[in-house]
Amino acid sequence: MNKLSNSTSPYLLQHANNPVNWYPWGTEALQKAKDENKLILVSIGYSACHWCHVMEHESFEDESVAAVMNEYFVCIKVDREERPDVDQIYMSAVQLMSGRGGWPLNCICLPDQRPIYGGTYFRKNDWTSLLFNLADFYKTKPHEAEEYAVRLTEGIQNYETLNMVTGHQEYTKETLVPIIDNFKKYFDRAEGGLGSAPKFPVPNNWLFLIRYAHLMQDEVITHQAKLTLKKMAYGGIYDHIGGGFARYVVDGVWHVPHFEKMLYDNAQLISVYAEAYTWNQEELYKQVANETIGFTERELLSPEGGFYSALDADSEGVEGKFYVFTKTEIEDILGDHASLFCIYYNVTEDGNWQEEHTNVFFRKETDEKLAEQLGLSVTELQTKIAVAKAKIFEVRSKRVRPGLDNKILASWNGLMLKGLCEAYRAFNNNTYLQLALKNANFITDNLLNNNSIKRIYKAEHHIAFLDDYANVIDGFIALYEITFDEQWLHHAKQLADTAIAHYYDKANGLFFYTADDDEQLIARKSEIMDSVTPASNSAMARNLKKLGLLFDNDEYTEITAQLLRNVLPSMAKYAPSYSNWAMLLLDEVTGINEVAITGTDFEKYRIEIEKKYIPNKIMLGGKSGSLPLLLNRFGSTTQIFVCKNKTCGLPVTNVADALKQIE
Numbered sequence: 001m002n003k004l005s006n007s008t009s010p011y012l013l014q015h016a017n018n019p020v021n022w023y024p025w026g027t028e029a030l031q032k033a034k035d036e037n038k039l040i041l042v043s044i045g046y047s048a049c050h051w052c053h054v055m056e057h058e059s060f061e062d063e064s065v066a067a068v069m070n071e072y073f074v075c076i077k078v079d080r081e082e083r084p085d086v087d088q089i090y091m092s093a094v095q096l097m098s099g100r101g102g103w104p105l106n107c108i109c110l111p112d113q114r115p116i117y118g119g120t121y122f123r124k125n126d127w128t129s130l131l132f133n134l135a136d137f138y139k140t141k142p143h144e145a146e147e148y149a150v151r152l153t154e155g156i157q158n159y160e161t162l163n164m165v166t167g168h169q170e171y172t173k174e175t176l177v178p179i180i181d182n183f184k185k186y187f188d189r190a191e192g193g194l195g196s197a198p199k200f201p202v203p204n205n206w207l208f209l210i211r212y213a214h215l216m217q218d219e220v221i222t223h224q225a226k227l228t229l230k231k232m233a234y235g236g237i238y239d240h241i242g243g244g245f246a247r248y249v250v251d252g253v254w255h256v257p258h259f260e261k262m263l264y265d266n267a268q269l270i271s272v273y274a275e276a277y278t279w280n281q282e283e284l285y286k287q288v289a290n291e292t293i294g295f296t297e298r299e300l301l302s303p304e305g306g307f308y309s310a311l312d313a314d315s316e317g318v319e320g321k322f323y324v325f326t327k328t329e330i331e332d333i334l335g336d337h338a339s340l341f342c343i344y345y346n347v348t349e350d351g352n353w354q355e356e357h358t359n360v361f362f363r364k365e366t367d368e369k370l371a372e373q374l375g376l377s378v379t380e381l382q383t384k385i386a387v388a389k390a391k392i393f394e395v396r397s398k399r400v401r402p403g404l405d406n407k408i409l410a411s412w413n414g415l416m417l418k419g420l421c422e423a424y425r426a427f428n429n430n431t432y433l434q435l436a437l438k439n440a441n442f443i444t445d446n447l448l449n450n451n452s453i454k455r456i457y458k459a460e461h462h463i464a465f466l467d468d469y470a471n472v473i474d475g476f477i478a479l480y481e482i483t484f485d486e487q488w489l490h491h492a493k494q495l496a497d498t499a500i501a502h503y504y505d506k507a508n509g510l511f512f513y514t515a516d517d518d519e520q521l522i523a524r525k526s527e528i529m530d531s532v533t534p535a536s537n538s539a540m541a542r543n544l545k546k547l548g549l550l551f552d553n554d555e556y557t558e559i560t561a562q563l564l565r566n567v568l569p570s571m572a573k574y575a576p577s578y579s580n581w582a583m584l585l586l587d588e589v590t591g592i593n594e595v596a597i598t599g600t601d602f603e604k605y606r607i608e609i610e611k612k613y614i615p616n617k618i619m620l621g622g623k624s625g626s627l628p629l630l631l632n633r634f635g636s637t638t639q640i641f642v643c644k645n646k647t648c649g650l651p652v653t654n655v656a657d658a659l660k661q662i663e
Contacts, residue, residue, distance in 0.1 A: 019066035048260035192228035203268035243291030270419035305442035408457035414471030421478035470539035484622035534580035597621035599638025
């Protein structure tokens with residue numbers, strides 16, 4: 001056993017029996033490198049990463065490769081989900097060197113942590129040759145290694161930075177035009193999504209585009225959003241048997257996924273499909289949201305109420321084995337009913353995943369069209385398919401399951417809490433509210449302490465990053481809006497104050513990703529560009545906008561304004577990396593409706609208002625309340641107040657009149 005055997009991370013524990021003398025990131029390993037003047041080999045991945053497993057099997061389990069690594073390097077294994085700050089530094093280095101990144105991420109550094117070389121997956125022989133060459137380079141040309149390190153570290157420190165923009169800025173519909181035009185350049189107008197293979201869902205892209213389509217009445221964007229939501233729901237990226245989405249597909253048609261299922265993707269896709277249902281009452285959206293919640297509750301929910309991080313892509317050492325079926329297997333399970341199922345999900349004798357001679361289930365036709373072709377009613381078709389799916393699910397559940405990454409992360413639980421709240425908003429299903437409350441109470445009981453956050457449940461170290469604050473705050477705000485229980489807003493405000501105190505850089509108008517009292521790495525970075533999850537800066541900006549309105553706090557709104565001013569010049573250069581920022585900009589252009597409901601029937605009115613799609617609103621109220629907008633607004637009847645830009649309309653006593661004020 002190496003030094004990883006006492007880790008809590010499932011990813012690190014997977015490597016605990018490697019012949020490589022792995023250390024976790026920490027003082028012991030970093031000091032050893034300095035004391036012995038050895039290069040540091042930092043290898044970063046996560047438990048559900050297929051190619052991380054491949055490189056481990058080919059290289060890290062090999063005695064001869066391990067001997068080279070142990071002889072010339074201090075070897076450090078990092079779980080990127082536990083230490084995204086370390087990952088961020090070395091991912092920047094590899095992207096600067098090669099123009100691309102990914103996992104496994106392998107970086108060779110000087111004894112003081114500054115990188116000199118890096119890459120992603122290496123074949124065994126290439127890896128060994130590289131290690132010998134780098135060890136010799138450091139031994140024979142230390143001055144050149146130092147020069148490399150200086151240049152690369154400067155690049156890391158300047159990578160993804162912004163200039164401070166001062167002065168007041170006005171935003172109009174025209175401000176959004178170049179951003180939307182840039183988005184349109186990447187639309188796949190045949191298969192939905194952006195670009196070609198591989199394709200990622202990137203939920204915040206579609207959340208912004210749905211909102212833009214609705215508020216600006218843009219038919220082109222409306223069509224692209226609907227096409228994408230349908231194609232993803234029909235594709236093999238979606239688990240038609242058990243619910244939930246894989247991380248991405250390797251093709252351009254949403255068919256064959258890398259099969260790992262991540263909490264952060266599924267949490268956000270619940271939000272997207274729930275909001276899309278309110279926008280456009282498509283039963284498919286409701287089904288996908290409900291089934292995805294079912295997956296997360298069944299397979300990722302801990303007994304304590306926290307959500308685990310991921311399911312692996314592999315089982316029994318084979319990628320996707322848990323999820324795929326041959327036609328013969330389907331016929332054995334379903335008998336005479338197999339032909340209908342095979343038509344519905346495009347199962348073929350040779351396998352629709354031709355490289356593996358098996359089938360990844362996907363749909364092509366709507367139920368209405370297929371039912372007509374087959375001479376069935378829609379209800380008959382759906383009933384037969386539901387029965388068949390249940391039988392397949394039962395058989396599949398007896399297979400060897402993919403590995404579970406049972407880390408519980410504050411950041412991703414914040415995203416899941418938000419997803420559950422959005423689902424309750426859209427569907428008014430009390431089960432989702434109770435799940436949200438259970439998760440929120442888990443967070444407050446186990447991950448909060450003195451107005452600060454602990455990123456990892458049960459971890460010995462209490463480190464946290466800006467995304468932990470941003471996503472938990474967002475979840476708490478969403479929970480307030482569906483309960484009007486002010487404790488959740490006060491938690492959000494306290495965490496926001498902590499984030500401002502320890503992460504905000506007033507001189508540059510940005511939040512750092514790490515706190516001022518955290519371990520200091522070779523660079524202190526800010527997360528600016530949105531990716532598969534919103535950037536922590538964009539999430540904080542949107543949180544502070546909402547909290548500024550709810551608490552009438554000018555400091556919060558000014559920080560939001562400063563963040564947006566700084567980012568705006570970059571947004572139209574590659575709009576898909578600024579979609580969460582674009583939602584903030586959209587709110588600035590259209591204004592935010594503050595809808596306050598006061599009185600005994602507040603819940604009835606809240607439910608009724610939520611049926612109308614109003615993406616640019618915040619909700620507040622209850623039988624009583626202490627927020628500034630609620631003061632002196634409680635009377636003998638239930639009333640609705642609609643305010644916008646510090647101006648309120650007359651109180652009304654029915655939803656129809658309130659909606660007229662909003663429109």
